[in-house]
Amino acid sequence: MARRGPLPDPNSGAxxxxxxxxxxxxxxxxPPEFDVEEALAEHGDWLGEHxxxxxxxxxxILRDAGIICQWDVMAFSLMCxxxxxxxxxxxxxxxxxxxxxxxxxxxxxxxxVKVAQKSADQCLAIGAQFGMTASSRKRHGWVVMQGEKxxxxxxxxxxxxxxxxS
Numbered sequence: 001m002a003r004r005g006p007l008p009d010p011n012s013g014a015x016x017x018x019x020x021x022x023x024x025x026x027x028x029x030x031p032p033e034f035d036v037e038e039a040l041a042e043h044g045d046w047l048g049e050h051x052x053x054x055x056x057x058x059x060x061i062l063r064d065a066g067i068i069c070q071w072d073v074m075a076f077s078l079m080c081x082x083x084x085x086x087x088x089x090x091x092x093x094x095x096x097x098x099x100x101x102x103x104x105x106x107x108x109x110x111x112x113v114k115v116a117q118k119s120a121d122q123c124l125a126i127g128a129q130f131g132m133t134a135s136s137r138k139r140h141g142w143v144v145m146q147g148e149k150x151x152x153x154x155x156x157x158x159x160x161x162x163x164x165x166s
Contacts (some may be wrong), residue, residue, distance in 0.1 A: 034070040051084035082123040089116035
């Protein structure tokens, strides 16, 4: 569900005077540190091969960036599950085709195409909460850094091309 209006600016004068919605937030204690593999073993027994691979690839990156913590394990495991569903549906659609002929001769869309689309939408929605899309990083004011240098999307693509041509 979309949020109304721009995000509050934590550095605005209204926030400093206590007139912004950020001033209404209550302080909570810092979440405990967690081990990615231990959390996967505890909460990921229902994930398949692709979901666990997604967890092992991205959870350490998000944890080291300070984006994911112990409290986010449930949401992140749901994201891994959506990724698993998407890949499984896509693999089946690639095997059987995106459409099929009914007994009456009509061509219809394979039901797994809709499953793949829904899973992809859910994965992107949850991923946006973790800053895993460019627009969500921009909205939150997060930047991707390489060493001491900030990288934008175009610069990242150009660096990849230069390194591939070398």
